[in-house]
Amino acid sequence: GAVVSQHPSRVICKSGTSVKIECRSLDFQATTMFWYRQFPKQSLMLMATSNEGSKATYEQGVEKDKFLINHASLTLSTLTVTSAHPEDSSFYICSAQEGVSNQPQHFGDGTRLSIL
Amino acid sequence: EDQVTQSPEALRLQEGESSSLNCSYTVSGLRGLFWYRQDPGKGPEFLFTLYSAGEEKEKERLKATLTKKESFLHITAPKPEDSATYLCAVHTGNQFYFGTGTSLTVIP
Numbered sequence: 001g002a003v004v005s006q007h008p009s010r011v012i013c014k015s016g017t018s019v020k021i022e023c024r025s026l027d028f029q030a031t032t033m034f035w036y037r038q039f040p041k042q043s044l045m046l047m048a049t050s051n052e053g054s055k056a057t058y059e060q061g062v063e064k065d066k067f068l069i070n071h072a073s074l075t076l077s078t079l080t081v082t083s084a085h086p087e088d089s090s091f092y093i094c095s096a097q098e099g100v101s102n103q104p105q106h107f108g109d110g111t112r113l114s115i116l
Numbered sequence: 117e118d119q120v121t122q123s124p125e126a127l128r129l130q131e132g133e134s135s136s137l138n139c140s141y142t143v144s145g146l147r148g149l150f151w152y153r154q155d156p157g158k159g160p161e162f163l164f165t166l167y168s169a170g171e172e173k174e175k176e177r178l179k180a181t182l183t184k185k186e187s188f189l190h191i192t193a194p195k196p197e198d199s200a201t202y203l204c205a206v207h208t209g210n211q212f213y214f215g216t217g218t219s220l221t222v223i224p
Contacts, residue, residue, distance in 0.1 A: 002162065004159075006159070034212075041219075042216070043203065043214050043215065043216040043217055044160075044203075044214050046212075091157075093159045093160075094159075095159070095160075101147065101207065101209060102147040102148040102167070102207055102209070103148075103165075104148070104150045104162050104165050105150070105162075105205070105212065106162055107152075107159035107160045107161070107162070108159050109158050109159045110157070110158060110159045112157070
């Protein structure tokens with residue numbers, strides 16, 4: 001149980017392109033979803049937290065207009081990297097949490113984004 | 117300041133050589149402590165949740181324990197397939213705090 005699906009797993013695109021990443025909880029309803037960025041050999045860096053039907057809460061230093069997050073249903077959240085540039089190249093990981101706040105997060109398998 | 121620290125940063129073990137990974141925390145109000153395993157190029161895989169001091173959880177060669185200040189992930193007779201980065205995270209009720217992980221390599 002507690003499966004989170006993230007797509008696509010890898011994206012390579014030109015600078016200036018907008019890229020959408022989907023995160024779905026397959027067998028549970030996710031009251032909260034999280035988006036992380038991970039640099040090589042480093043831990044997870046939280047970008048934003050989203051609750052279904054509400055605006056996402058962004059961490060300090062994360063540009064809201066650059067990283068658009070939509071959490072339209074209890075099973076789907078999307079992250080759109082707008083007008084991506086090479087410095088946006090990274091490993092993006094989503095996670096979903098079911099129910100009350102002391103439940104674990106369950107993670108997708110990440111998206112490797114490469115901007116040329 | 118709420119903080120989660122994992123040690124060691126990296127650990128190399130011979131196959132069959134048991135050891136422990138440490139996750140120490142200073143947070144205002146622990147609501148849960150979580151252990152994850154992360155393989156290269158993948159998202160973290162959930163292993164255990166611990167909620168109160170004295171609690172223990174086991175899964176195959178892994179055993180997680182919790183005190184009021186730290187958690188240990190004990191690995192008994194590890195195999196090469198146990199090689200991964202192990203992350204711990206603490207939830208305070210408001211926020212999750214992740215440690216930087218322990219990179220475990222098990223040599224055949």
